[in-house]
Amino acid sequence: MPTRSRARETVQITADLAVLTIRQGELRVLVVNRGKEPFKGMYALPGGFMRPGETLDDTALRELQEETAIEGGTLGLEQVHVYSTPERDPRGRIVTCSYLAIAPNLPEPTADSDAAAASYVNVAGLLDGSVPLAFDHREILERAVELARAKLQYTTIATSFCAPEFTISELREVYETVWGVELDRANFHRKVRESPGFVEPTGNKRFTSGRPAALYRQGRSRSLDRPLLIPSHDEMEI
Amino acid sequence: MPTRSRARETVQITADLAVLTIRQGELRVLVVNRGKEPFKGMYALPGGFMRPGETLDDTALRELQEETAIEGGTLGLEQVHVYSTPERDPRGRIVTCSYLAIAPNLPEPTADSDAAAASYVNVAGLLDGSVPLAFDHREILERAVELARAKLQYTTIATSFCAPEFTISELREVYETVWGVELDRANFHRKVRESPGFVEPTGNKRFTSGRPAALYRQGRSRSLDRPLLIPSHDEMEI
DNA sequence: GCAAAAGTGTTAGGGGTACACCCATGC
DNA sequence: GCATGGGTGTACCCCTAACACTTTTGC
Numbered sequence: 001m002p003t004r005s006r007a008r009e010t011v012q013i014t015a016d017l018a019v020l021t022i023r024q025g026e027l028r029v030l031v032v033n034r035g036k037e038p039f040k041g042m043y044a045l046p047g048g049f050m051r052p053g054e055t056l057d058d059t060a061l062r063e064l065q066e067e068t069a070i071e072g073g074t075l076g077l078e079q080v081h082v083y084s085t086p087e088r089d090p091r092g093r094i095v096t097c098s099y100l101a102i103a104p105n106l107p108e109p110t111a112d113s114d115a116a117a118a119s120y121v122n123v124a125g126l127l128d129g130s131v132p133l134a135f136d137h138r139e140i141l142e143r144a145v146e147l148a149r150a151k152l153q154y155t156t157i158a159t160s161f162c163a164p165e166f167t168i169s170e171l172r173e174v175y176e177t178v179w180g181v182e183l184d185r186a187n188f189h190r191k192v193r194e195s196p197g198f199v200e201p202t203g204n205k206r207f208t209s210g211r212p213a214a215l216y217r218q219g220r221s222r223s224l225d226r227p228l229l230i231p232s233h234d235e236m237e238i
Numbered sequence: 239m240p241t242r243s244r245a246r247e248t249v250q251i252t253a254d255l256a257v258l259t260i261r262q263g264e265l266r267v268l269v270v271n272r273g274k275e276p277f278k279g280m281y282a283l284p285g286g287f288m289r290p291g292e293t294l295d296d297t298a299l300r301e302l303q304e305e306t307a308i309e310g311g312t313l314g315l316e317q318v319h320v321y322s323t324p325e326r327d328p329r330g331r332i333v334t335c336s337y338l339a340i341a342p343n344l345p346e347p348t349a350d351s352d353a354a355a356a357s358y359v360n361v362a363g364l365l366d367g368s369v370p371l372a373f374d375h376r377e378i379l380e381r382a383v384e385l386a387r388a389k390l391q392y393t394t395i396a397t398s399f400c401a402p403e404f405t406i407s408e409l410r411e412v413y414e415t416v417w418g419v420e421l422d423r424a425n426f427h428r429k430v431r432e433s434p435g436f437v438e439p440t441g442n443k444r445f446t447s448g449r450p451a452a453l454y455r456q457g458r459s460r461s462l463d464r465p466l467l468i469p470s471h472d473e474m475e476i
Numbered sequence: 477g478c479a480a481a482a483g484t485g486t487t488a489g490g491g492g493t494a495c496a497c498c499c500a501t502g503c
Numbered sequence: 504g505c506a507t508g509g510g511t512g513t514a515c516c517c518c519t520a521a522c523a524c525t526t527t528t529g530c
Contacts (some may be wrong), residue, residue, distance in 0.1 A: 008250050034355060056320055085293055086291055184522090210480035211528050212528060406510090424494090426511080427511090429492090445504080446508070447508070
């Protein structure tokens with residue numbers, strides 16, 4: 001075996017964030033408008049370089065707090081995947097680790113960081129390519145959304161999309177929006193209420209144009225004993 | 239906000255492998271005996287530094303082929319997690335990405351690489367600390383095994399533990415070994431046979447001290463439509 | 477009262493679990 | 504025949520899906 005090219009590559013590492021939320025019935029993701037080259041003026045996922053003394057998780061949490069007003073500890077910030085293609089960043093050898101975060105419906109993004117402007121934009125348009133993203137961020141977003149869809153099945157993170165107090169219907173709309181399907185109101189209601197630790201009643205009610213809805217907050221449980229599976233379109237392949 | 243410590247950390251990256259297999263009814267993992275400091279003489283997971291021009295996946299695949307005779311493309315080599323604690327490697331700032339690989343029962347590990355000696359050792363002893371591992375490799379192994387356990391539920395990777403031709407009973411033993419539970423022979427048999435693309439019959443039979451068992455090979459499907467869930471010990475908490 | 481949205485009841489069917497039973501081979 | 508492990512049948516139960524029905528509010 002030849003001994004050439006045994007050099008160790010030295011790299012810089014970034015954490016890129018896919019901060020998902022739901023606005024106006026759409027699944028959206030936090031993006032920044034790039035203020036400088038490369039990809040100047042384009043949308044990009046927020047992110048930044050790891051600094052001395054930090055872990056990557058530290059980096060991701062710091063960037064999240066710089067971009068949003070959210071205290072990141074509450075919403076499960078979680079590694080998704082590492083992207084290390086040599087040409088993925090024209091500035092040099094930069095490896096990135098993507099993170100998934102879920103933002104509740106309330107707070108608007110703050111643009112007071114060095115990122116020019118931060119906003120939540122529709123995920124669908126980014127994934128189908130009609131709205132371009134810088135670097136390989138479309139691919140990164142795609143994988144993060146896939147993970148979010150899968151996690152809705154086995155965990156209680158759907159409650160992280162909601163305000164501190166929410167109705168069962170609002171929780172159902174989270175599932176319907178992220179999965180892109182319609183769910184049976186009645187069965188969903190029962191399933192959620194019967195899953196121990198998923199939600200707990202606050203005793204308050206929300207008054208709308210119908211019967212008032214009971215309000216709930218996040219329960220203690222992080223995982224679902226019995227998963228809420230994505231309805232399988234009953235593919236009839238012979 | 240102070241502008242100190244905005245420096246970008248520069249690091250080296252490694253890929254560390256958790257190559258799982260089953261030997262003599264035990265779940266085992268490929269380890270090497272470290273030939274030099276730090277942790278000289280200790281067990282460690284195989285791995286190595288990313289080289290110029292490589293992606294991390296390239297690195298992992300190259301290391302796998304150096305350590306085993308297995309063609310890595312066939313068994314799903316997959317990222318697990320990134321470890322970036324500053325003090326995790328006494329040689330300097332080294333970030334590692336762990337990979338999970340599944341090795342079939344047949345080939346013995348080859349020790350012809352620079353790693354002193356490679357061998358498959360019992361996972362249980364490494365996880366409970368009775369057999370120490372270098373660096374943070376115990377933690378890395380723990381997470382990789384967790385992922386493997388979870389993936390058995392939703393994917394067909396269990397067949398990667400088996401030889402090219404295997405019986406349903408052998409496949410069941412994979413589940414029982416990795417999960418550490420006993421499964422019902424009859425129900426497992428049906429479930430596997432009725433899962434489209436999980437296994438396909440070769441027409442051959444294996445003759446033992448009873449009725450001959452039909453032999454199967456891996457099917458086309460990578461994921462299971464209906465998962466094989468780990469039996470929940472029916473926790474009777476009040 | 478009527479519309480609207482929340483929440484409950486009910487029934488049919490599918491899949492999992494447990495376990496009894498039959499099958500094919502070696503000895 | 505008998506032991507041994509492979510494979511099938513079956514009854515029960517729980518979960519799910521589908522949908523009818525009741526409840527509570529605003530107007």
